[in-house]
Amino acid sequence: MDALIELTAEQEQFRAELCELLCQDAVRDEVARSRRLPYGQETGLLDVHRRLGERGLLAVNWPVEYGGRGGTIVEKAILTEELILHGVPDTVHTLGIDIVGLAVFLYGTPEQRARLLPGLARGDTTASVLFSEPGIGSDLASLTTRAEPDGDGWRLYGRKRYSMKTHQSDFALCAARTSAGPVAYHGITLFLVPLRSVGVHIDPLWNLSEERFDDVTLDGIRVTRADVLGEVDDGWQVVNRVLPLERTGIDSAAKADRLLDALLRQAAATGRLTEPAYAQRLLDLDARVRAARLLAWRCVLHLRDGRPDEVDSATAKWYASEVAKELAGLALEVTGLDGVLDARDAAAVADGVFDAALREAPGLTLAAGTSEIMLYFVGTSGLGLPS
Incomplete structure (x- = not known):
C-alpha cells in the first residue's frame, strides 16, 4: 500500500481478508476458466461473487439490512482494487453494485431498496444501464427514448445501444424522456425496467473485447410509478449525483x-x-x-x-x-x-x-x-x- 494512502488497521485487515478469499484455489480456477470461455460467450455472475455476497463483501458499503457490512467508500474501493488485481471480471460488479445498486440505495423508495438490493448484494441478481442511444453517448440531454403516458403508468419506446451485460441482467436503469421543455436536462426520468418482459428486445453488438455490447429495443414495455427511480422529470439529478461517485x-x-x-x-x-x-x-x-x-x-x-x-x-x-x-x-x-x-x-x-x-x-x-x-x-x- 502506498504510504501516502493511509488506512486504518481494520481496513488493512479487510484487505487481507479479501486477498485470502480471492487466493483460494477454487477462486483462482474459476477466474482461469472464465478467461477461456469459447468465443461468443462471456462471464456473468460467478461463484466468487456469491462467495463474497455470503460474507457481506460484494456490497460492503451497504447497510447490513441490504446485504452489506455497513462499510464506507474506502472498503468499497479496496474491494474494487482487489477484484481487479486478482483478475476477477469486474463488469457485473461495477454495473450492478457501483452504478445501479448505488442509485437505488441513494434514491430508491423503501420498497425498491428491499426488493432489489439484497439480491444484488448476494450475487443472485444483477443489473445493467440503458443510457446511450444511436448517436448519443455522454449527452443525455439529446436522448430520444420516450415514455408515453398509459393510464397510471407509461410505455417506453426507443433504442439503446452499447449497453453491457443487459442480456444477462434481471433489470436495467433506463433513461427516458417524460416531458419536453426549454431546459434540455429537465423531463428525463429514470425507470427500473424488468428486462425479461414483453416489449424488450436484446440483440448483440459484437466487438473486439471479451464482452459484447447490446442493442436494446424498447417496444412499448409498460412501467408504473413504482418503477420510477427518484422523481418524474428529474432523472438528470440522479445521474449527476451517481456518476461522479463512479x-x-x-x-x-x-x-x-x-x-x-x-x-x-x-x-x-x-x-x-x-x-x-x-x-x-x-x-x-x-x-x-x-x-x-x-x-x-x-x-x-x-x-x-x-x-x-x-x-x-x-x-x-x-x-x-x-x-x-x-x-x-x-x-x-x-x-x-x-x-x-x-x-x-x-x-x-x-x-x-x-x-x-x-x-x-x-x-x-x-x-x-x-x-x-x-x-x-x-x-x-x-x-x-x-x-
Missing part, C-alpha cells in the same frame, strides 16, 4: 497496476527491461500508474469525508483510463506478436493478459464519460475556460 478512477488505476506488473515481469524475463527503447518508457509509466492510483484515492477520501469534488473525479477518471490505454499499447511493443495471443491459446504470454488489455483499453476511455467530456468538464468547471 468516476474515482480506482478501476482503471487498478487495471493499469495489474498490467504494469505483468509487463515488468515479462520484460525482465526477456531482457527488455533494460533495453534503451523501453527502459525509460517503462520507468515513466511506472510513475504515472502510481500517480493515477493516488489521484483515484484522493477522490475516494474526498467521498469518505463527505466533500466530493467533481473536477477531481473527472481528472482521475481521465488520467487513469488514458494511462491504462497507453500501457496496453506499450505492452504490445514489448511482447511483439506473441502478446496478442489470448488466454485460450496455450502459447499465450502471461496467460493472455496483454491481449485482453489491448482490446479493453479503448473502452476505458469511453465508459462512464469519454476522455473528451472529462477534459471539457475540467477545463470549464475546474479552470474556468469558456465552453
Whole structure:
C-alpha cells in the first residue's frame, strides 16, 4: 500500500481478508476458466461473487439490512482494487453494485431498496444501464427514448445501444424522456425496467473485447410509478449525483497496476527491461500508474469525508483510463506478436493478459464519460475556460 494512502488497521485487515478469499484455489480456477470461455460467450455472475455476497463483501458499503457490512467508500474501493488485481471480471460488479445498486440505495423508495438490493448484494441478481442511444453517448440531454403516458403508468419506446451485460441482467436503469421543455436536462426520468418482459428486445453488438455490447429495443414495455427511480422529470439529478461517485478512477488505476506488473515481469524475463527503447518508457509509466492510483484515492477520501469534488473525479477518471490505454499499447511493443495471443491459446504470454488489455483499453476511455467530456468538464468547471 502506498504510504501516502493511509488506512486504518481494520481496513488493512479487510484487505487481507479479501486477498485470502480471492487466493483460494477454487477462486483462482474459476477466474482461469472464465478467461477461456469459447468465443461468443462471456462471464456473468460467478461463484466468487456469491462467495463474497455470503460474507457481506460484494456490497460492503451497504447497510447490513441490504446485504452489506455497513462499510464506507474506502472498503468499497479496496474491494474494487482487489477484484481487479486478482483478475476477477469486474463488469457485473461495477454495473450492478457501483452504478445501479448505488442509485437505488441513494434514491430508491423503501420498497425498491428491499426488493432489489439484497439480491444484488448476494450475487443472485444483477443489473445493467440503458443510457446511450444511436448517436448519443455522454449527452443525455439529446436522448430520444420516450415514455408515453398509459393510464397510471407509461410505455417506453426507443433504442439503446452499447449497453453491457443487459442480456444477462434481471433489470436495467433506463433513461427516458417524460416531458419536453426549454431546459434540455429537465423531463428525463429514470425507470427500473424488468428486462425479461414483453416489449424488450436484446440483440448483440459484437466487438473486439471479451464482452459484447447490446442493442436494446424498447417496444412499448409498460412501467408504473413504482418503477420510477427518484422523481418524474428529474432523472438528470440522479445521474449527476451517481456518476461522479463512479468516476474515482480506482478501476482503471487498478487495471493499469495489474498490467504494469505483468509487463515488468515479462520484460525482465526477456531482457527488455533494460533495453534503451523501453527502459525509460517503462520507468515513466511506472510513475504515472502510481500517480493515477493516488489521484483515484484522493477522490475516494474526498467521498469518505463527505466533500466530493467533481473536477477531481473527472481528472482521475481521465488520467487513469488514458494511462491504462497507453500501457496496453506499450505492452504490445514489448511482447511483439506473441502478446496478442489470448488466454485460450496455450502459447499465450502471461496467460493472455496483454491481449485482453489491448482490446479493453479503448473502452476505458469511453465508459462512464469519454476522455473528451472529462477534459471539457475540467477545463470549464475546474479552470474556468469558456465552453
